[in-house]
Amino acid sequence: MKKLVLLCIMAASMNMANAQEPETVITYAAGDFLISILSEGGNRGNAGSLQGATEEQLKKYLPDGTFPLETQVFLVRTKDKNILIDTGHGKNLFKNLQSLGVDESQINVILLTHLHGDHIGGMLRDGKAAFPNAEVYLSQAEHDYWTGLAERGEAAGKALAPYKDRLRLFTPAAPGETSPELLPGIQALAAYGHTPGHTAFLIRSDDSKWLIWGDVIHAAPIQMPCPEVALSFDVNPEQAINTRKSMLEYAVQHRITVGGMHIPFPAAGKVAKGKEGYVFSPLCFCEGI
Ligand SMILES: [Zn+2]
Known part of the structure; x- marks a missing residue:
């Protein structure tokens, strides 16, 4: 009897643990592609890291x-390629890939939006390339900026070093310009400002279009309605503001699904014009497959 009670308590506490465990992976169909969002977890950011917000805006939105x-x-699976967009902190990434049945050796391509630590943290494992068969795509401007910075570029240099023979540098198209495809169904757009070579990726399959825009938005509750609010660690805040405005406008006009690395999970949705600025509506978990 005692044993039975103990088993029941154990089962109940395991269920509770499961119930409390937040979802960390969701997959949506996008034409012939599958796009998965893999959460690295998160925390709360502080309004002190914002620039240019009025007292009134802070009170209203934060x-x-x-x-x-x-x-x-983000993981994009096409007919013949597994493509990672950024690698996060490298915290839940490997476990999340495993849950999708994707082995690190099966990642063919890594597209990097920029070289901040929270985007390249999963490039290495035990000091070696975590993705032994991946080609790495990076904008020329981003590469040149970080390799030109002795101390601050050290982490970026280390993350890229084991990939140096399969590094593909490119120049993304300016918004509105037609850019050649980097890979079938994938184009790169210049989203400069947060960092000098920050890049967004436009993904198309059939009628489905996604814009995965990296760090165009950090503080969604305030930067969607007030895109003129910047971040103190934007390398060029003014350029970052212009990029944010043009990317939001692009998303509205093309009725495109956007995905952002710092938008709360599931981190993808539609943008519409709001009374003030823009409004973001996340995709439903129920649309996940
Ligand atoms: Zn970031």
């Missing part, structure tokens, strides 16, 4: 002085 700040990785 009443407790904080905002959700998560990190995501």
